[in-house]
Amino acid sequence: MTNENDMTASGAELRQSRKSWMSLLATADEARLRDLWAGFDRNPDxxxxxxxxxxxxxxxxxxxxxxxxxxxxxxxxxxxALTLADGTVGHGYVQGRSKAKAEIAAKIDAMMQTDAADDLHRTILVPLLKAKEDHRMQRAAKAAATKVDFFTMVRGED
Amino acid sequence: MYVAVKGGERAIDNAHAWLAEERRGDTSIAELSLAQIREQLGLAVNRVMAEGSLYDPDLAALAIKQARGDLIEAIFLIRAYRTTLPRFGASDPVDTGRMSCDRRISATFKDAPGGQVLGPTFDYTHRLLDFKLAAESDREDLPETQTAEPRSEDTPHILSFLDGENIIEQEPRTDAEPGDLTREPMSFPAGRAVRLQSLTRGDEGFILGMAYSTQRGYARNHAFVGELRIGSVPVEMEIPELGFAIEIGEIELTECETVNQFKGSKTVPPQFTRGYGLVFGQSERKSIAMALVDRALRWEELGEDNLGAPAQDEEFVLSHADNIQATGFLEHIKLPHYVDFQSELELVRKLRREAAELAEQMAAREAAQ
Known part of the structure; x- marks a missing residue:
C-alpha cells in the first residue's frame, strides 16, 4: 500500500496549492475545523x-x-470573502449552510498567504487531511471486505 | 353567486397547533433529533434530497421531521426552500470514475477489474423482520464489521471495456450547456439533458412503474445492469474571483449504466446501447429505474420504432414524473371550490328543470292528440 507516501505527497501539495487547501476546507467536518481553529492562537481582525x-x-x-x-x-x-489588516484577501467556499465554517475557511485561506502558513499547515490542514484520508480508508476497507471471491464448482458429469 | 370565504382563521390556527402536537406525539417518548434522522433514516434522507433536488442531509432531515415522515411533503418543503437560495453557479460535471465506491457490482462481467463489491446492501437478506431491532439494543449487539485491504486507486467503469471493441454506442463527450428545467419551462422535445434532470428528481414510484412497464413488454429493450456503483465523489466548481476550480464539496451518488440490446437500424450496425441513471444518495432502485426509462425515451435518436408505449412518450413521462406538481394539482381539489360548485349546482338544477318542463310539454302534447 502506498498510502503513507500519498499522504506525504498530498500533505506537501497542501502547503503550496491554494486549490488543495481550499478544497480540503470546503469538505472538512465542521466540528473538527472549529476545534482546530479554536486551538490556533491567532484570530486576526x-x-x-x-x-x-x-x-x-x-x-x-x-x-x-x-x-x-x-x-x-x-x-x-x-x-x-474578507481582507486582513495587511490587505491579504481570503475566500471561503464551503459545503452546507454554516456561515461560521465559511468565515474560518476564508481566514485560513488569507493567512495561508502570510507567514502564518507553516503553523496553519501543521496544526490545522495536516490533521484535517489525515481525518479525511482515515475516513476514506475506513470505508474503503469495509467495502473491500464485501468483495466477492468467486469460485467455480466443478460438476461431476462424466 | 358570492359565497363568503372569510372566517377560517381561528380554525386554521387551531388546526396547526394540533398538528404540532400530533407531530410531537406522546411526550413521554424521547423527541427525534435531526442527527438521529440523518444517521438512522439515511435512505429517507437520500430520497428527499434526490426528489427535492437539493443535496443537504441536515435540511432533508429537518424536512422529514417537520412533515411527520410524509416524504412527498418533505420534498415539497425542500423544493420551496431551494427557491430561496441564490444560485452561485454550476459545478463542473462530476467525474464518477473518481468515486470512492462503497458498492460496485456488474450483472454483465463477473471478473470485472475492481471486482464485485457488495457494500452495505439489503440484497441477500431474507426480508424477515428482525425483532432484535425492536429491543433497544446497545452497540455491543452489532455484528463486527470486517475490513480488508482497501483499494486506493480509482475503480474503472466497466462499460469502458466494451468501448474498445466498438460494440457499444459511444457517448460523445461535449461541453454543451445543458437545459435547466428549474430555469426555463419544459417544452417538447425536451432533449436528453432535460429528460435526465427530470428523471433524477422525479417521483421514485412513478419512475419505477414506468421502468417496470418496459420490462413487462411496453417498449421492451432488454436491459442488463452493466454497472451499479454507490459512493462519494468530489464536486468541483470554477470560482470566478480565483480563476481556478476548487472542490466545494463531496456528495454521495448512485450511478447505474445499463447495456441494452439493439438490433441496429438503417444507418447503425447491431450493437449495444446505453441507459443512464445518476441519483443523489444511496438510491439504487431509483437509479436502475431511471436508466431503463432513459433508454426507452431514446427510441427516436436510435432510429427505433415508436411502439406507442407510455415509457416512450417523452411528454407523458416528463409531465407526470414530478410528485410536487402532481400533488399540488391533485390536492388542490380538496380546497374550497364553493363558487365553482354553486355554479355547477345551479346549472344542473336548471337543466333538470328544463328537462322536466320538456317532459311535461311532451306529455301534454300526447294527451291532446
Missing part, C-alpha cells in the same frame, strides 16, 4: 468584502458518465 451567504450550486453529471453534461440537482454552499 478582518473586514468583509462579502459577508457570508448561503446559496445553491447546480451539480452536473455526464450522460453515460462520459458524454454531454446534464443538471443533476443543487447542493448548498456558503461563501464569503
Amino acid at each position: 478582518h473586514s468583509w468584502l462579502r459577508a457570508p451567504e448561503a446559496g445553491g450550486v447546480m451539480v452536473r453529471g455526464r450522460m453515460g458518465a462520459a458524454g454531454a453534461p446534464f443538471n443533476l440537482g443543487e447542493m448548498t454552499v456558503t461563501r464569503c
